[in-house]
Amino acid sequence: MKKLLAILLAGAMVLSLAACGNQNGTTGEAETKGEAESNTSAAEKTYKEVITLGYDQPATTLDCQVLVNSIQDTLYMLYLNTLVNFNFETKQIEPCLATEWSHNDDSTVWTFKLRNDVTFSNGEPFTADDVVFTVERMAATGVSGAADAKNVEKVVANGDYEVAITLIQANMDLPYRLAMPFWGMLNREALEKDPDNGYKVGTGGWTPVKFEPGTMVEFDKVESSWVWKDVQTPTKKIIEKTMTEESARSIAVQTDEIQFSYSFNFGDINIYDADPNVDYSIISADLIYYLGMSYESEAIGDDVNLRNAIAYAIDPTELMDVGFSGKGEPCKTFWGPNQYGIYTDYEQQLGKNLDLAKEYLAKSNHPDGLTLSLTTVSAFEQMAEVVQAQLAEIGIEIKLNITDAPGLAQTVADKKLDLLLYSKTCGVYGDQFRDILVYGNTANRMKYNNEKVAELLDKALGETDDATRLALYKEVQEITHEEMPCVPLFYGTASGLFRKGLSGVIFQSNTRHNFTYAVCEESK
Amino acid sequence: MHKYILKRILMLIPVIFGVSLLVFCIMNVASGDVTAVMGAEELDAQQLYELKESLGLNDPLLVRYVKYMWNLITKGDLGTGYISKEPVMSLFLNRFPNTLKLALGSTLVCVILSIPLGIYSAVHHGSIADNVAMVGALLGLSIPNFWLGLVLIVIFALRLGWLPSEGAVGFKSIILPAITIGTGFMASMTRVTRSSMLDVIRSDYLRTARAKGAPERQVIYKHALKNALIPIITSIGETFATALGGAVVTEAVFSWPGVGRLIIDSIRSRDTMVVVGCIIMKTIVISVILLIVDILYAFVDPRIKSHYARARKAKIDE
Numbered sequence: 072m073k074k075l076l077a078i079l080l081a082g083a084m085v086l087s088l089a090a091c092g093n094q095n096g097t098t099g100e101a102e103t104k105g106e107a108e109s110n111t112s113a114a115e116k117t118y119k120e121v122i123t124l125g126y127d128q129p130a131t132t133l134d135c136q137v138l139v140n141s142i143q144d145t146l147y148m149l150y151l152n153t154l155v156n157f158n159f160e161t162k163q164i165e166p167c168l169a170t171e172w173s174h175n176d177d178s179t180v181w182t183f184k185l186r187n188d189v190t191f192s193n194g195e196p197f198t199a200d201d202v203v204f205t206v207e208r209m210a211a212t213g214v215s216g217a218a219d220a221k222n223v224e225k226v227v228a229n230g231d232y233e234v235a236i237t238l239i240q241a242n243m244d245l246p247y248r249l250a251m252p253f254w255g256m257l258n259r260e261a262l263e264k265d266p267d268n269g270y271k272v273g274t275g276g277w278t279p280v281k282f283e284p285g286t287m288v289e290f291d292k293v294e295s296s297w298v299w300k301d302v303q304t305p306t307k308k309i310i311e312k313t314m315t316e317e318s319a320r321s322i323a324v325q326t327d328e329i330q331f332s333y334s335f336n337f338g339d340i341n342i343y344d345a346d347p348n349v350d351y352s353i354i355s356a357d358l359i360y361y362l363g364m365s366y367e368s369e370a371i372g373d374d375v376n377l378r379n380a381i382a383y384a385i386d387p388t389e390l391m392d393v394g395f396s397g398k399g400e401p402c403k404t405f406w407g408p409n410q411y412g413i414y415t416d417y418e419q420q421l422g423k424n425l426d427l428a429k430e431y432l433a434k435s436n437h438p439d440g441l442t443l444s445l446t447t448v449s450a451f452e453q454m455a456e457v458v459q460a461q462l463a464e465i466g467i468e469i470k471l472n473i474t475d476a477p478g479l480a481q482t483v484a485d486k487k488l489d490l491l492l493y494s495k496t497c498g499v500y501g502d503q504f505r506d507i508l509v510y511g512n513t514a515n516r517m518k519y520n521n522e523k524v525a526e527l528l529d530k531a532l533g534e535t536d537d538a539t540r541l542a543l544y545k546e547v548q549e550i551t552h553e554e555m556p557c558v559p560l561f562y563g564t565a566s567g568l569f570r571k572g573l574s575g576v577i578f579q580s581n582t583r584h585n586f587t588y589a590v591c592e593e594s595k
Numbered sequence: 596m597h598k599y600i601l602k603r604i605l606m607l608i609p610v611i612f613g614v615s616l617l618v619f620c621i622m623n624v625a626s627g628d629v630t631a632v633m634g635a636e637e638l639d640a641q642q643l644y645e646l647k648e649s650l651g652l653n654d655p656l657l658v659r660y661v662k663y664m665w666n667l668i669t670k671g672d673l674g675t676g677y678i679s680k681e682p683v684m685s686l687f688l689n690r691f692p693n694t695l696k697l698a699l700g701s702t703l704v705c706v707i708l709s710i711p712l713g714i715y716s717a718v719h720h721g722s723i724a725d726n727v728a729m730v731g732a733l734l735g736l737s738i739p740n741f742w743l744g745l746v747l748i749v750i751f752a753l754r755l756g757w758l759p760s761e762g763a764v765g766f767k768s769i770i771l772p773a774i775t776i777g778t779g780f781m782a783s784m785t786r787v788t789r790s791s792m793l794d795v796i797r798s799d800y801l802r803t804a805r806a807k808g809a810p811e812r813q814v815i816y817k818h819a820l821k822n823a824l825i826p827i828i829t830s831i832g833e834t835f836a837t838a839l840g841g842a843v844v845t846e847a848v849f850s851w852p853g854v855g856r857l858i859i860d861s862i863r864s865r866d867t868m869v870v871v872g873c874i875i876m877k878t879i880v881i882s883v884i885l886l887i888v889d890i891l892y893a894f895v896d897p898r899i900k901s902h903y904a905r906a907r908k909a910k911i912d913e
Contacts (some may be wrong), residue, residue, distance in 0.1 A: 125761075125850075129860050131678045138633055138678055214646060218637040236907055269679065284679040285860050286852040314761060314850040318745055323761050323850075326752050437908055477627020477865045485626075506637045514636040 074201025079277075102353040104344060118305035119591040122573070123329040125314040129285035134270040135255045136213035141333070144252040144583050146311060149290050150192070151273035152298075154183055154202070155246050158254065159579045162409070162499065164246045168197065168256055168274065178241040178533055185232040189297045191258045192278040199228035203258035206236065215253035218506070219245075241533025243540070249498035252583060260469040276587050277309060287312045304575065304590045321568050324349055330570040330591050333584075337396035343568060348594065350569045353398055357407050357498055358563035359580045360390070360399075360451075362458065363491035363517040364556060370441055372488060378555040380431035381490070384465045385458060386423035394454040405551050405559040406504065407497025409580065412531070412544025417552055421559065428465050440466025446482050447492035449473050455492050472501045483516045491516055494563060498581060501544055502532050519556035570594075604885045606881060614878045615667075615871055616660060622867045623656045629677045632864045650677055663871065664720060673872035683872030686857060691876070693763045694853040696845075697776065699839035700769045704777025705784055705834055708735075710827065712781070713788025717796055718815060728785070736782035744775045744848035761850040772849040776842045780834045787830040791823035798822075824895050832888030836881045 078250065126142040135147045154169040169183040189197035203226050210220035224237045238245070255273060262269030271279050276298035277290035290309045292299075311328065314320040320332040321339065325346055335343070335351065343349050362385060364371050364378050371377055391399040392494055401422070402408070403415040419427075433437060443462075447455045451580050452473050459469040469490070472482065482488050495514070505528050506512045510520035524547055531543035551557070572592030577585040630646055635846040638646065647653050651662070666672040673683040709732065716728045751771060752760035759768045795801065796819055804814050854873055861869035893899045 114803060131676070131860075131864070132680065134680070137680075212649070214633050214638070217642055217646075218639075221642065276649055283852065284676065284681055284686060285857055286690075312762070312850060313852075315847045315856075316741075316745075316850070319748055319848050319850065322748055322753050326756065326760055328752075328759060474626065475863060476630040477629070478625075479627070480631035481626030481628075511639050513638050513640075514635075570754055 074492050085512065101388075104351050112399045115482050117593040119593055120307040121310060122306055122308070122331070122586070122589050123310045123312060124331045124333070125312050125320040125323055125329040127313075127317065127320070129313045129315075130282075130288055130311060131284050133279055133282055133288070134217055134268070135253045135257075136209050139215040139251075141584075142313075143312070145333075146279075146288055146584065147255050148275070148583060149277040149309060149587060150271070150275040150279055150406075151252065151257075152189075152275050153252065153254050153256065154185075154249045157247060157250040159577075159581075161405040163227055164250060166328070168509060172246060174243075174245075176535070178243050178245075178535055179238045181236045181238070181245055182229075183234050183236070184300075185234065186297065187232050188293065188300075189274050191261065191272050191274055192293045192296070193257040193258050193261050193272045194295075195272075196259050197258075197274050198231045198254065199234040201256055201259055202226065202230075202234045203228050204262070205254070205257045205394040208257065208262070209254075210562060213253075216248070216251065219248050219254075238474075240529070242501045242502075243464075243532060243535060247498065267519050278490065285313060294593035298576065298587065302588060304588055306590055309586060309589065324568045324570050326380065327570060327594050330573045330589075331576070331586075332568040335568045337398055337508065337566070341394075348571050350571055350573075351566065352569065352578055353564050353566040354578065354580055355400055355408065356563050356565040357409055357496060358494055358565070359402060359405070359407060359497050360387075360394075360454075360492075360494045360560040360563060361405065362558040362560060363488075363556075365488040365491070365492060366518045366520060366556070367486045367518070368443070368489040370437065370443055373554075374436050376431045376435035377437060380428045380435055380465060381462065381467065382555050382558040383424045383428035383539075384467070385461055385558055385560065389461070390457050391561050392456045393457050394451065395564060398566075399561040401561045402559045404548050405557050406548055407499070408562045409499045410497055410503050411501040412498060412541050414548045421552075423461075425464060432465050432467075440468070442468040442470065443489040444472050444487070445469045445476060445490040445492060446479055446488055448475055448479060451492050451494075458490075458492060479516070480513075488516060496581065501540065502528060504528075504547075505532075507549070508556070517556045518546050519554075521550065521554065524550055600890070603882075603889075604687050607882050610878060610882065611875055612664070615664065618871045618874050619656065619660045619663070619867065622647045622862075622865065622870055625862070625865065628652050629865045629867075633678065651695055656852065659867075663868075667875075673875065674868035676861075676869045677759060677866045679869075683869050684876075685769055686869060687854060687873050687876045690852055690854045690857050691880075693851060694839060694855065696763070696769055697772055697842065697851060697853060698835055698908070700773030700841070701776035701780065701838045702831060702835045705780040706831060708757065708777065708840075709781045709784035710788050713785040713827075714792055714815065714820065716785070716789040717792035720793060720796075729789075732782040732785035735778035735780075736780070740775050740779055740842070743778065744845055747771045747775060748848070750878060763853075764883045768849075772842075772845050772851055775836060775845050775848070780837070784827070784830045784834060787826050788823070791826045792819060795819050795822045805825055825892060828888060828891055828895060832891075836884050840877065 097523045128140060128142045130142050130146055132138050133146065135151055154166045154167060155172065156167040158165050168189060169185055172181060172183045174181045185197070185199060191197060204576065206220060206223055206226040209216045210223060213220060222239050222242060224239045227235050229235055229586050236523055257270055258272045261272035274296065275292055276296045278293050279288055280291045281289035288311045292307055314323065317334065319335050321335045323329045325348060343351050362381070366373055387401045393398055400408070403417065404413065406413045445455055445458060453472070455471050459471060462469050474482065495507060506514040508519060509515060509525045509528065510518065527543050527547045531540050534540040534543060565580065570591060571588065572594065575588040575590045628647070629650065630643060635643055637648060639899050651659060663674060666674065675682055676686060679686065712728050712732060716725045719725045748760045748771065751758040758770055799820055801814055804818050843859050845851065846853045846856045854877065858870055858873050
């Protein structure tokens with residue numbers, strides 16, 4: 072009886088944590104379907120012990136330092152904890168494994184004080200030495216946070232529960248970076264004992280007990296985890312399954328075989344509106360769709376007039392309609408919607424303006440039009456066809472090159488890129504666009520090379536004064552608005568289909584959806 | 596017979612070399628590499644080079660191939676997945692039982708539907724029923740698997756709630772994907788059964804059997820079918836081998852964790868090790884199945900058995 076009461080209380084607590092819409096926490100503007108809590112008393116409710124999540128992409132590893140994408144992030148958050156967390160509601164960095172942190176005057180030395188009551192799933196206590204090990208491992212063999220690790224001069228444990236990270240270049244964004252799931256803290260002992268599997272040992276509330284790469288991951292609850300000290304849930308197991316076919320995945324939510332489907336077809340929304348067993352959530356995401364223009368392209372090069380002609384010939388709304396049933400938000404600057412330092416108050420706003428586009432084209436090196444290639448991935452093919460039609464209106468003929476991510480990388484390597492239709496995840500911290508705006512970085516497929524921009528980004532990264540930092544980011548955006556290495560198109564959405572009764576899920580505007588506290592009522 | 600089996604097994608060696616070289620070359624021709632899907636967006640050029648170096652991707656194609664084959668021959672090592680870091684053999688063995696189950700299930704569905712339909716068509720040759728049966732079999736081939744799969748899911752999982760819509764747990768989960776794939780194979784096997792039956796149905800020995808008063812059922816199922824079996828067995832073997840080769844679309848629709856999906860996912864992420872390793876394993880499995888089918892002929896057709904017996908006797912006499 073005591074156990075039942077504890078579970079019911081815990082369920083109530085988790086439900087009270089849930090924010091809006093379908094009783095799942097969402098951030099950003101959200102379009103949700105979800106009814107108010109039923110009148111059923113807590114005592115009459117029964118909860119599922121197993122919650123199954125369906126994702127469109129395969130989970131191929133559980134090593135957080137090797138791979139990063141939306142499914143991987145969701146998994147890492149179940150069994151790993153980071154030093155700090157980013158709260159999407161308050162937009163603030165919050166304590167997690169670190170209780171407090173500080174930096175020196177020039178933000179090159181960061182000190183983190185750690186919790187002293189945390190243990191890993193293998194029973195080992197979490198100490199500063201594990202932080203040192205995690206950073207050193209990332210620097211030696213990691214991929215996902217290698218850029219951060221490269222900037223670390225040294226990491227030193229001051230006793231068991233304090234760690235100091237000394238950076239080569241000052242970085243005010245460090246806590247934001249350390250809140251990324253791939254910076255989950257690993258256990259030195261586990262990895263030294265078993266390098267092939269030790270990375271599965273974390274401090275999170277769940278631990279992977281079965282992993283079939285590309286198919287499924289099964290997590291058991293770690294009852295002893297510090298995560299459950301204040302909150303308990305009746306869920307005993309969380310299973311993630313790879314279900315690539317969108318319609319089948321959504322049907323599985325309707326049949327209660329799975330309780331969550333990541334993304335669904337917006338064209339089927341009336342079906343889910345009519346189904347009393349499912350809720351959905353569509354939220355504005357930290358995801359920008361853009362049309363990049365290569366500086367290595369013989370035709371485009373640094374012809375700023377041609378770049379602007381292309382920019383003002385594009386109607387992003389039409390692309391949103393075709394690609395995402397109109398879900399999204401046109402963007403006014405090449406910067407994330409929630410990113411620190413966003414500036415949109417330009418004299419000449421972006422958007423379709425054919426007269427202006429033709430004016431720019433007339434001033435360009437190709438006043439009579441030209442033929443360009445547009446490279447994109449197959450998922451964006453329809454949007455690419457819209458771009459093709461829109462640019463034809465000003466006399467630019469487009470040849471489509473539809474490929475996949477590796478193919479795109481090869482097109483860039485072969486210097487065959489003219490235009491690129493692609494997307495970029497953009498977080499909240501100021502330095503987010505360094506990878507795409509600084510020459511030599513992998514994501515800078517346009518080979519944009521403006522030393523002034525790189526210099527401004529460097530200055531802003533180490534700047535501790537807010538007003539100065541904002542002014543620096545404003546200048547970066549003004550330059551890119553003028554030089555137009557990329558046409559910012561629109562901000563995308565993230566969507567999820569939930570089984571009725573699923574709650575406690577933090578469904579966030581980035582890819583980090585947290586299912587740690589998920590509970591699901593049994594269907595009646 | 597033993598010599599024949601040994602010869603066929605030895606023939607596998609050049610086949611494996613050929614297949615692995617071909618796949619290596621194709622994966623090399625396919626643009627890009629695995630680093631593009633590893634979240635290496637933030638890496639600079641030097642870091643990217645080092646990552647490729649650590650994965651051995653900076654080596655020329657021939658060097659990578661020779662290293663791979665050397666490990667395969669000397670250690671029986673099919674390699675390790677670039678991303679998962681799991682041995683390819685273990686990835687393959689995890690998925691293969693599911694592929695085998697689905698292949699068996701779909702072949703069974705195909706056999707159960709096609710052979711009676713083919714016999715019925717042959718017996719009622721030229722009738723409306725014959726034409727309807729042939730059109731029905733063709734329909735199975737013409738309907739796209741993804742559409743049929745989704746329709747079956749909507750009817751049997753969503754509306755009726757009788758069968759699961761996804762996964763590979765328990766007998767029930769195999770029914771819908773097996774029907775989806777099995778009906779796709781129907782057209783070919785039904786036609787083979789029908790034409791093979793037509794070949795024997797007007798033979799003298801059947802006329803004799805009828806003249807002797809044997810019931811029609813016995814004439815068809817005992818005398819005609821038995822003699823028409825060889826092409827049907829070939830067709831079953833080919834169907835089974837094709838099903839084992841992978842039914843990627845159906846596996847995707849039903850979230851069936853088979854080898855086909857593993858290979859496709861690995862091609863998308865340019866995980867050459869997994870692609871080559873799995874295709875080598877599939878080559879071996881399919882070759883063995885085709886060999887078994889050939890051996891089965893001997894049991895079905897006494898002429899083949901006696902051919903080997905005669906050859907053995909001649910050798911002893913010499």
